[in-house]
Amino acid sequence: MNLSLVDPFVLAQDCPEALTGRLRSGHSTSIRFSHRGDLLASGRLDGIVVIFDIETNGVARKLRGHTRQVQSLSWSADDRYILSASQDWKCVLWDLKDGSRVRTVRLESPIFIAELHPKNHLLFVAALFEEQPLLVDISSEIPQKLALPSAPLRPQIERDNATEKQAAQDAKQTSTVTVFTPSGDYIISGTNKGWMNIIDTSTRQVQYSTRVTSHLIIYIRTTSSGSHIVVNSSDRIIRTFNLPDLADPSHSFDTMRLEVEHKFQDVVNRLSWNHVSFSSTGEYVTASTWMNHDIYVWERGHGSLVKILEGPKEELSVVEWHPHRPFVAAVGVDSGRVYLWSILTPQRWSALAPDFVEVEENVEYAEREDEFDIQPIEELHKRRLDLEDEDVDVLTVEPGKTAEFQPGEFRMPVLLDIEGSDxxxxxxxxxxxxxxxxxxxxxxxxxxxxxxxxxxxxxxxxxxxxxxxxxxxxxxxxxxx
Amino acid sequence: MESTERSPKRRRSTDGYVESPPRRRSLSRSPTHASPKYNLIERPARRSYSRADSDDEADRRYYRDRRSPRSTRSRSRRRSRSPSGTIATPPPDKPTQLHYKPHLILRGHKKGVAAVKFSPDGRWIASCSSDATIKIWDARTGELAHTLEGHLAGISTIAWSPDSKILASGSDDKSIRLWDVTTGQPQPVPLLGHHNYIYALAFSPKGNMLVSGSYDEAVFLWDVRAARVMRSLPAHSDPVSGVDFVRDGTLIASCASDGLIRVWDTATGQCLRTLVHEDNAPVTNVRFSPNGKYVLAWTLDSCIRLWNYVEGKGRCVKTYQGHINKKYSIGGAFGVYGTRDYLYAFVASGSEDGSVVLWDVSSKNVMQRLEGHEGAVLGVDAHPTQQVIVSAGLDRTVRVWRVEEGHGEAVAGPKIDREVETVVTEES
Structure with missing residues (x-):
């Protein structure tokens, strides 16, 4: 509701500009914003998952259950459940209503990343170290682990002419990252040989493969609409792709071709990128850099570098963009702090008194005709009251995207007895x-x-x-x- | 009687505090459980609060741009809620009267009651008093559920958390306490930071933040979980008398006896709008409308004004008159009447003549006066879902008023359904 009052120039800014805050609770290793954007989950080196309240910059909840560093975090669509994957080879699904563990799944090898299905919080996909990725159904107490393929789907001709060596190599590929598309119908996976596969969630078959690079794919992220994907690979190049609407009935994987839309790289310094993410609208791509303190922001439309966010004197690992505000959070590798960048809003002096006006240049004051007329106070009062004849509606709430909760929506209870900072x-x-x-x-x-x-x-x-x-x-x- | 003379809230005489010591609120003059040191605290008497000359000044004060020509005024849309399918049926006549009848009288407070609030789930009524206690009553039966004791001085304000589980109270002992309503126990650590009496409190809609206004002229925004001050708003140059959160929590309104109403951005802590009426009367309470588009403000010139704070630089759209408000910070609320399809709003407020006045929001007509209290009515609240009003005042009672199902045309006599008496053990 504040939008109608905020300076339109501030609202027009869509890229953060300055370091505005820090969050600290232990040594954070990975972070993720909730879909509503009011909470930030942070996984720690000691295995504790901390939920920060972005509005108060305080700890809203601590979730204990992992014994090793938290590797990745994923929120359910209603922000009630959160899935954490840790280096103790376990994935835990948490219920934020009471902080309980809904499911604990132990996997057979270290986990790169685990992500919840966007519409079903009892289904997740996990990419494992030197193992095939798993689609894990946790709707029952005993999790059902379904293996997903990593071998790329090659065209028929290539398959026919494939040598034994090539087939063996394909079979040896493993997935390093698996993410759902926003609809949840497909899984996009990246392999250690630089292939990107699109896997149908229901049939668990590779529908489409393309070789992005010859190096390992580190990370894949889609925009919230699913129209674009960004791929970080170890060849120090970030690539964005335009992803067609996979749900479109006229869409066919046979004719589909994924073309690189933009390549982002630092040709001079040959920087490699720790983590990439999209801005809320997908307009910007951000990346943290290896052995460097900066966060790079590119505009995806033109493919140009628009900003380098500076601030902390340490390397940053995970960088995340707020789901609907120009607000970026990143984790410091050494200190484990979470740094926050956003827009600086100067106080407008005209707001401090009703007769203050901000003017660009001197204004000639023109006196009103009746300005210094003497009128009886009574008269003025009466006239003023008579003017108040309009209909006033104080009840109807204008529908629209607001920060308020709809009835039935999950809201996390406020706990008063959280232990202090770390x-x-x-x-x-x-x-x-x-x-x-x-x-x-x-x-x-x-x-x-x-x-x-x-x-x-x-x-x-x-x-x-x-x-x-x-x-x-x-x-x-x-x-x- | 002496205790009725003592106001649970600040009193201000229009002639500028003639009584020399009551620069501070008389409430804490003799708090029941107060340690002697609270009796020594005097409000720093560095400023004269005299408004005697403000009437003369009113003419000279012009806020040119505020009074826009009538033609530019936008007519606010009527009832978008009304069913679009039934075009043929004209809306039924808008009621001109309300039929609230006395339902319960809750006795138990030993001194005047400063504020009374329904819990957001509608189950409880909380009332706070200058006897340094808070009482939680069952809203339906009027049974006393808890008496919350722990403050060292009178309590001027209370606020419910949105989940109705926590009650915050602000006291003249300069502390804010959070109470677990189910157990009646306070949180061990009170919220400390204000240098003077706490006047006004409001919870954010998520329950994670609390805003407080104090006699020390500051507005603090608290992180409820950590019990620490998150942000201090350099709000006013006079005691802050009212604060409120808008329904989505992005705005905070504050008002003070300096006559200003300020609207703040919660996220950045910046002032977005300042509303001043030409008369510059001290503002004693402020509340956002249910849809968050307007601000209702009580002033000590016996007026309640409804402000459109968005348009232009803020514009007063309605002035409600007919009650008396010259001394105390009186509370009030928005309520609704009418049928489901044609819902209208009313404003309810206490009055210093002992009545509760209900106005129609648009027509400004008084729809009903609830008579019963003896002495100023300081707190009024409307039930979140039902047609129930609760009021409390200097006569130490909390009264519940209710519209009977299918209310008859017969005007209700002063018949009281039940009178709930809570036995008070006298302490020496």
Whole structure:
């Protein structure tokens, strides 16, 4: 409802310009905005998933269940469920209504990425390390894991003339990234040999393949409408494709050709890209850079570099664009902080008093005819009241895209008893300016509730945490002195 | 009686605070549980609040661009809700009267009641009083569910969280407390930060933020989860008397006795609009309309004004008169009447003559006066879904008014269905 009052010049800006905030809770490794855009999920190095409230910049929820670094996060369409994939080889589906684990799925190898079906939160696809990707149905307690192919679909002629060696190589390909199209009908996967496959979700057959590059494909992302995809590969080139409407009945995979729309690369510095994502409308492509502190923003329409977002003095890994605002969040590799870029809105002085007007140049003041007439106050009051004869509608809500909740929509309950920020996680205050390290293992009971991690791993994790807390304890002390 | 003299909310006499000590609200003069130090706190007497000369000034004050010619005024669309299929049937005549009847009287507060609010789910009524307690009543039966004790001084304002599970209260002990309504227990950590009495509170529609206005002239935006100040709005140069969130949470309205109503952007904390009436009367309460397009503001010139804050630089579209409001910060609410297809809105407000006045929003006509309170009515709220109004005031009672099903034409006599008496154990 604020849009009618905000400076139109500010609203017209669609690209963030300055570092405006930081979020911190532990060492973040991956982030993802919710579809509504009011929450940001952050997966941490210690396996905890933290839900940030973007409006308050505070922690809204902590989800404990993983024992290792969180690799990827995915929200359900109604923002009630979130799927996290971790380096402990597990995927967990969380219910944000009460913070419970709906399903925990243990897979047979490390997970690159796991993504929920856009319309069915009990179905997800996961790309695994040196294994074939899986489509996992978790509608029942026991998950149903269905393997997906990675071998590209070659035309008939090529298939006929294929040598044994080539067939063997195709069979050896594995998928490094799998994502759903926004409709959920197809899965787009990228392989370690640079092929991109489009797989039908229902038949689990490759419908179309194209070789994007000869290098490994790191990441694939679609726009929210599904009209474009962006592919990051290890050859240091980001490619965008125009994806035809796959649901169109006249569409045929036989005649389909995916052409590279734009290639984004830094020819001078030969930068490689950590992570790419689209802006809310798909108008911009952002990428974080390897061994570099900048975030690059290209305009997809012209394929031109429009902005380099600077700020933190560290390398950034995952970069995400807010679902409908010019707002970018990125994770610092070293500190694990989440940095936020958005638009700076200057205070308009004319808003501070009704008779303030912002003028470009001096204005000649023309006195009104009756401006200095003396009129009885009573008369003025009466006239003013008589003028108020219009019909006023205070009830009808104008339909439109607003931030408010519709009835029946999921809203996350507000918890009042979330533990404080993570500087306190390992250190407890015992007096004025005095801090003590928490006893090792305290508050980590969640690690033991499922003894799937071997004892060896748990010990390793404990020592890693111990050293981390010792470090932060030291800095805390110094500051306190 | 002495206690009726003591106002649970600030009092302002038009002649500029003649009573010399009541620069501060008299409420905290003798809070029941207050430690002695609260009795020592005096409001810094650095500014004269005299408005005696403001009437003369009113003529000289011109806000040229605000009064646009009549022809440019846009007629607001009528009832887009009315069924489009039934073109033939003309709308039924708009009722000119409302038929609220006394339903319950809730007694129990030991001092005047400053505010009363229905919970968003309509199940509970919360009332706060200068006796430093909050009482939660069952909205249907009037049974007392909880008495929330913990504040050290009188409580001027309360706000329900949107899920009806948390109640926030702002007190003269400078703290804001959050209460779990199901258990009646406060959150262990109160929200501390204001330097003076808390006057006004409102929850954001998501329940994650709380906005507070205080006598220290600041508006704070709180992160409810972390119990910390998220943002301070450099709002006013006089005590902030009212705050409200718009229905989608993107705007905050605040008002103060400096006569200004400001509209803020929640996300950036910037002032987007300032509304001032020419008379510059102190504004004591502000509320967004149910659809969020208008702002309703109570002023100490016995007027309630409805502002269109979007158009131009903000324009006063309606002035409701007929009640008395010269001293206290009086609360009120929007309510609805009519049938499902032809829904109209009314404004309900308390009055210092002991009545509750209901106006039709568009015609500005008084539709009903609810008589019953003895002494100023300070808090009025309308039920979120039913035709029920609750009011409370200096006579320490909370009264529930209800439109009977198929209300007859006969005017209701002052017959009270039930009187709920809560036994008060006298403390020495």
């Amino acid at each position: 500087s306190e996680d390992e250190v407890v205050a015992v007096g004025a300016g005095q801090f003590r390290r928490k006893s090792p293992g305290a508050g980590r009971d969640w690690m033991n509730d499922e003894t799937q991690a071997s004892g060896d791993e748990a010990r390793k994790a404990a020592t890693a945490n111990g050293s981390a807390s010792a470090r932060s304890n030291g800095t805390k002390r110094r500051r306190a002195e």
